[in-house]
Amino acid sequence: MSLDERIEKQINELSKFTATPGKGTTRLTYSKEDLLTRNYMKDKMQEYGLTVREDGLGNIFGKLEGTVKDAPSVLIGSHFDSVPNGGAYDGPAGVIVALEVAALFAKNQLIPKYPLEIVALIEEEGSRFGGGLMGSRGMVGSLSEDDFKRLKDKDGITTVEAMAEIGLDGFLPKKREPMTIKSFLELHIEQGPILEEKDIPIGVVEAIVGLTQLEVTIEGKAGHAGTTPMDRRTDALVTAAQIISRLPGLAIEEGEGTVITTGRLHVFPNGANVIPDKVVFSVDIRSGKEENMNHVISKVRELIDSYQNQGFQTTAEQLLYMPPKILNEEISALMKEISADLGIPYCSINSGAGHDAMVFSDVTDVGMLFVPSKAGLSHCPEEWSDARHLANGVQIFYELAKRLTEV
Ligand code: HGY
Ligand code: MN
Ligand code: MN
Ligand code: MN
Numbered sequence: 001m002s003l004d005e006r007i008e009k010q011i012n013e014l015s016k017f018t019a020t021p022g023k024g025t026t027r028l029t030y031s032k033e034d035l036l037t038r039n040y041m042k043d044k045m046q047e048y049g050l051t052v053r054e055d056g057l058g059n060i061f062g063k064l065e066g067t068v069k070d071a072p073s074v075l076i077g078s079h080f081d082s083v084p085n086g087g088a089y090d091g092p093a094g095v096i097v098a099l100e101v102a103a104l105f106a107k108n109q110l111i112p113k114y115p116l117e118i119v120a121l122i123e124e125e126g127s128r129f130g131g132g133l134m135g136s137r138g139m140v141g142s143l144s145e146d147d148f149k150r151l152k153d154k155d156g157i158t159t160v161e162a163m164a165e166i167g168l169d170g171f172l173p174k175k176r177e178p179m180t181i182k183s184f185l186e187l188h189i190e191q192g193p194i195l196e197e198k199d200i201p202i203g204v205v206e207a208i209v210g211l212t213q214l215e216v217t218i219e220g221k222a223g224h225a226g227t228t229p230m231d232r233r234t235d236a237l238v239t240a241a242q243i244i245s246r247l248p249g250l251a252i253e254e255g256e257g258t259v260i261t262t263g264r265l266h267v268f269p270n271g272a273n274v275i276p277d278k279v280v281f282s283v284d285i286r287s288g289k290e291e292n293m294n295h296v297i298s299k300v301r302e303l304i305d306s307y308q309n310q311g312f313q314t315t316a317e318q319l320l321y322m323p324p325k326i327l328n329e330e331i332s333a334l335m336k337e338i339s340a341d342l343g344i345p346y347c348s349i350n351s352g353a354g355h356d357a358m359v360f361s362d363v364t365d366v367g368m369l370f371v372p373s374k375a376g377l378s379h380c381p382e383e384w385s386d387a388r389h390l391a392n393g394v395q396i397f398y399e400l401a402k403r404l405t406e407v
């Protein structure tokens with residue numbers, strides 16, 4: 001079986017671990033779909049002779065020890081959770097590519113100086129517990145034990161309770177020494193149209209957009225839909241709708257590629273004949289420049305606060321704040337050199353999506369590759385990438401890993 005056929009087979013096998021068969025990939029963190037995927041990846045890691053472990057958050061590691069004792073690892077991987085009804089490639093493509101690099105090290109019986117470590121990260125999307133980038137933030141120590149234990153899903157189940165449901169012993173190591181990492185490499189689907197339009201199979205990621213996620217709560221007063229006159233209502237949903245409809249204008253006004261999205265909204269008590277007394281919704285704000293992102297955040301907060309004195313209680317909790325990141329220039333240059341040596345066309349590209357790579361770039365040298373997304377589609381069942389492009393990523397990361405681990 002060729003490398004791209006192996007990759008395609010594994011993507012298809014993993015895509016079966018979904019809560020919404022036939023309607024894309026829904027794999028929430030610590031769900032039974034997580035557990036099926038977890039076991040699949042741990043089996044692969046064992047098959048390639050890696051030492052397997054899970055950390056206190058449930059991130060999965062497969063390590064090939066190096067000759068230098070206690071040396072920092074060259075870490076390669078991505079996340080394995082998904083958005084609701086998402087695609088089969090967002091995250092798992094990067095984990096499978098990393099596993100195939102380990103498979104090549106095993107096949108060629110390579111003994112590195114520095115350890116090669118494969119990682120499958122949890123809760124990058126934040127689909128279950130909000131915010132996101134949870135696995136990587138837990139590893140680098142920017143997610144405290146209290147913050148982690150305080151997180152609940154929409155049914156009020158805590159992270160630790162959810163972990164216990166799939167047999168993971170939920171804890172964050174008390175004494176947190178962020179793991180020593182020599183470098184972190186992530187391959188990801190582009191999730192946009194650029195590489196396909198340029199007909200270039202590899203994008204070397206130079207920068208990642210800044211992103212902030214707010215959770216807004218509007219509280220008004222419940223009431224009877226039939227007997228409450230229009231001039232005596234404190235309707236939380238009408239107010240939320242007024243605020244949400246003003247957000248795109250703030251992004252357009254800011255310019256510089258700033259984008260704002262409300263993707264999640266819960267109405268309480270959610271009865272057709274009840275005036276809603278509470279609405280909770282997400283606001284996802286992104287920009288290539290931190291000052292633009294911060295300026296929009298303050299405008300959004302001003303807008304929300306302006307409803308305080310109209311009888312509403314309003315709050316906007318910041319679930320995630322990540323400034324834009326520039327990735328390591330040496331690693332980017334190395335990836336370009338290797339692509340050229342392998343005869344694989346490449347271009348530089350920036351990421352409008354957030355990635356675990358941006359979290360690791362605070363603690364180590366990070367390199368990121370993109371492969372084309374068909375029609376630029378992602379976060380939907382139609383998401384698709386060509387396994388031959390993923391195989392390119394394996395080849396480039398294999399050559400790069402040999403240099404970085406000093407085989
Ligand atoms: O939202 C993002 O950019 C990523 O898919 N988590
Ligand atoms: Mn992703
Ligand atoms: Mn995603
Ligand atoms: Mn990611």
